[in-house]
Amino acid sequence: MTVPEPNHTRETVYVDGAWVPSTGAGTLPVVNPYTEQVIGTVPEGTPEDVDRAARAAARALPGWAATPLAERVKTCSVIAEGLKARAQEIALTASREMGAPWQLAVMVQAGLPVIDFASMEDVAGQVEWERRSGNSVLVRQPVGVVGAITPWNYPLHQIAAKVAPALVAGCPVVVKPSELVPGVAYLLAEIIDAAGLPPGVFNLVPGTGPVVGEAIVEHPAVDMVSFTGSTRAGRRVAELAARAPKRTSLELGGKSASVLLGDLTAEEFGNAVAGSLTGCLINSGQTCSATTRLLVPRARLAETEELLTLFTQFATIGDPMDPATQQGPLVSKVQQERVRAYIRDAIDDGARLVAGGPEQPETTPTGFFVRPTVLVAEAGTRIEQEEVFGPVLTVVPYDGGDDEALVIANGTPYGLSGAVWAGDLDRASAFARRMRTGQVAVNGGVFNPTAPFGGFGQSGYGRELGALGIEEFTALTSLQF
Ligand code: NAD
Secondary structure: OOOOOOOOOOOEEEEOOEEEEOOOOOEEEEEEOOOOEEEEEEEOOOHHHHHHHHHHHHHHHHHHHHOOHHHHHHHHHHHHHHHHHOHHHHHHHHHHHHOOOHHHHHHHHHHHHHHHHHOHHHHHHHOOOEEEEOOEEEEEEEOOOEEEEOOOOOHHHHHHHHHHHHHHHOOOEEEEOOOOOOHHHHHHHHHHHHHOOOOOOEEEOOOOHHHHHHHHHHOOOOOEEEEEOOHHHHHHHHHHHHOOOOEEEEEOOOOEEEEEOOOOOHHHHHHHHHHHHHHHHHHHHOOOOOEEEEEEEHHHHHHHHHHHHHHHHOOOEOOOOOOOOOEOOOOOHHHHHHHHHHHHHHHHOOOEEEEOOOOOOOOOOOOOOOOOEEEEOOOOOHHHHOOOOOOEEEEEEEOOOHHHHHHHHOOOOOOOOEEEEOOOHHHHHHHHHOOOOOOOEEOOOOOOOOOOEOOOHHHEEOOEOHHHHHHOOEEEEEEEO
């Protein structure tokens, strides 16, 4: 491959249309989770950096809001082209900083953000920007300055899923990327800088959640916070925002169920188990919408275990840059330890280990790896209820019919995603409609990047992507005539 080694060391923040030094002197390390080596540093942003960014964004608001919609959409198309041109560099940066296997890095980590920006051309036209209601005309206005706080697992997609619709809605943004994987956000800022947006419309301040994240949430010039991350941090964001109060949109954790109904033939059952495992292990198990619970009729538990023992042997662990690798390392030592502790505690609690386990894989003594792990546990146990955020599938047997399966599927505090598989499509579809979750894959239906994405319960509120993702960043004004 001829992609130059990315630059993981940055010395500036992007504020008011310019690369400027942070007001602080601190730096944050960037670690390659495969080699465990520090490969760069970024500025540890400060509340003063946030203040400069938020005030620049507020100054930019009237002009950007008044820019014709077609021009704001065109800007997103230009950014999409910029992302496409630098896709290999983006993929390599994501792979180096968070261990994404190369194939996934190219297709998803670099590919999805292109769709996020490019799709604006289509979906902006689906927004009802104005409509009559009695003697009123309801007009959608930009909600104002948006603070965007994002995690590390799909580091550029999660930024793009906020920035593209916010720009189309007419909102300037202040972005805080994950402190663990900041590199791709810098590449986006370079692309946006080259696209020639007015100063202040896009701002990037790296740093930690408690300092930069909270400063964004609390800044009086920030009108809305769009947050993606853990339920714990999301709760804190909502509490701080409530003091103003200001609007929040929260994309949080999940414990999604893939439900196999009783009428599947042996072949269909095998495909469903394989699909569910893939849905759990994608991105080395670090996906908020991962199907981490596999619900099967108890009578088919032995068949399930046999299949999973076989399938997990094919989940190749190793160097993210090796094209054959399916499972890279987890993002950090902390994450690796957290996931291992979950596996150990589950076994102590009575879960049965079918594949994998908490030990370091023999083939990869270095790197924050966790073996693809399958546990069998009963509904209601901790491993069945809590988000692990690693390559850990919990098989949950159910007795009785679809109604019992539904109670278990809906029986966690989360509701982000899910899947259902049945021989009869109508039966699968009817089951899917009763799942209290933001999206459901019916008989293997694939992810739709322009359908609304978001949660029920502790998975958060608000929706991203598609036309609804744009509407999220608007507020209605009623003009009475
Ligand atoms: P995290 O909550 O630790 O961090 C997410 C972001 O929030 C980071 O930028 C972090 O610096 C910031 N943050 C942390 N504390 C903060 C605070 N007090 N105030 C403001 N900002 C703060 O999450 P993570 O470990 O980076 O990501 C994993 C989590 O994200 C998982 O729980 C996963 O399910 C969730 N996630 C959800 C979605 C979704 O769309 N629903 C997508 C991806 C990840």
